[in-house]
Amino acid sequence: MIKSRAALAVAAGKPLELVTVNVAPPKEGEVLVRLVATGVCHTDAFTLSGADPEGIFPSILGHEGAGIVEAVGPGVTSVKVGDHVIPLYTAECGKCKFCLSGKTNLCQAVRATQGQGLMPDGTSRFSLDGKPIFHYMGTSTFSEYTVLPEISVAVISKEAPLDKVCLLGCGVTTGIGAVLNTAKVEPGATVAIFGLGGIGLSAIIGAKMAGAGRIIGIDLNPDKFEMAKKLGATDCINPKDYSDPIQQVIVDLTDGGVDYSFECIGNVDVMRAALECCHKGWGESVIIGVAGAGQEIRTRPFQLVTGRVWRGSAFGGVKGRSQLPGLVERYLKGEIPMDDFVTHTMGLEDINKAFDLMHEGKSIRSVILF
Ligand code: NAD
Ligand code: AHE
Ligand code: ZN
Ligand code: ZN
Secondary structure (H helix, E strand, O other), X not given: OEEEXXXXXXXXXXXXXXXXXXXOXXXXXXXXXXXXXXXXXXXXXXXXXXXXXXXXXXXXXXXXXXXXXXXEOOOOOOOOOOOEEEEOOOOXXXXXXXXXXXXXXXXXXXXXXXXXXXXXXXXXXXXXXXXXXXXXXXXXXXXXXXXXXXXXXXXXXXXXXXXXXXXXXOHHHHHHHHHHHHHOOOOOOEEEEEOOOHHHHHXXXXXXXXXXXXXXXEOOOHHHHHHHHHHOOOEEEOHHHOXXXXXXXXXXXXXXXXXXXXXXXXXXXXXXXXXXXXXXXXXXXXXXOOOOOOOOOOOOOHXXXXXXXXXXXXXXXXXXXXXXXXXXXXXXXXXXXXHHHEEEEEOHHHHHHHHHHHHOOOOOEEEEEO
16 A cells, blocks of 8 residues: 545535545556646536536546556556556557447446446555545546556656646547547638637647638637637637627628537537537537536437537547557647646645636646646
8 A cells, every 4th residue: 555645526516635545556457657747627627516427426536647657567568667658538458349449439448447436346446544435537637646457548758748748638639639530620621619728729729730721719708719819719709799699600600600610618508509500511510528417418400400410529539548649749749739728737735726717717727746
């Protein structure tokens, strides 16, 4: 057992509590990672709020981290002590039906136990006062040390600054990947991106990489527009400035609608608007945002009958072990301008401030430095 400082989610809606937990050594096929940095993503806040059907307490949240392998369990062959890694909430076993399909990044090898807050053997490696603490998304990066399945880490270049590339553990990869892998945006396309937080701004980076001709950013918070424009948004729109529904505003602005839209908020009404601002006959809308328990999307089926397509994207369709190291290399070459996303850094003891900043709309990403 080792001791680890961790931010504990004790119950839904309660602030995280700084505690020292016990971390058991990695078992067969598992690795122990010392986190160097972790971002705070809106999904952490979503789960902490109690809206996540898979939310389970007490647990250690966090899924956007980067760190160094401290120990490996028996049978581990693809990862060694000292490797720099990004934890993966979407594993890549390379063997399951999903990995072999060539159609999805959603490896299911450890997904069932992961959703129950447990390691693949059905137990937890975290405990406090002799009681188990649940894992979260298979990553639990709000802890100095965490244990993951070997198939849930991507080994990356040692040259990469971990306090920046942690963002590739979720937000940046998700936004870029949704544009390049899920939608496959073509050069010249017109794109609308709803929600300009870490995910939406990353989708702008992806749209720029794809050579989109027009990139329309939509947010209720105009403070987000400056960075959106810097990254390549050609238009920034605040729905509050219009009396018409936002889908109508965008259809009017684009001669019939956009080729692609991305919902990066988690609001089912905006998901509908994002679909309905797509061009008749071919427009495609990608849902990235995560909506709360019990929420459902709605539209007139005629929207789909007349050629619009509704799809979704998890972790940007990226297979973590095989594709994330390449994204890290692209970052190192200067192709992914994400440094400005780190608007705040703080120690683990101040992690609740990171949630406050997010809710106040003041941060893009807060990064916790261990
Ligand atoms: P964030 O809080 O940083 O950004 C959300 C943005 O949406 C904010 O700028 C906010 O002002 C804006 N917004 C809120 N309501 C709006 C409205 N009605 N119209 C226009 N703009 C509005 O969040 P984030 O970290 O960027 O995450 C965004 C969403 O993506 C969350 O739902 C998160 O859970 C989800 N997510 C999904 C995946 C995935 O793999 N599918 C990965 C990461 C995050
Ligand atoms: N647990 C929730 C769903 C949460 C969700 O959609 N997670 C996204 C990643 S969000 C990262 O910030 C995801 O990748 N989902 C695919 C998966 O396998 O979890 C619920 O509704 O139960
Ligand atoms: Zn996330
Ligand atoms: Zn698999």
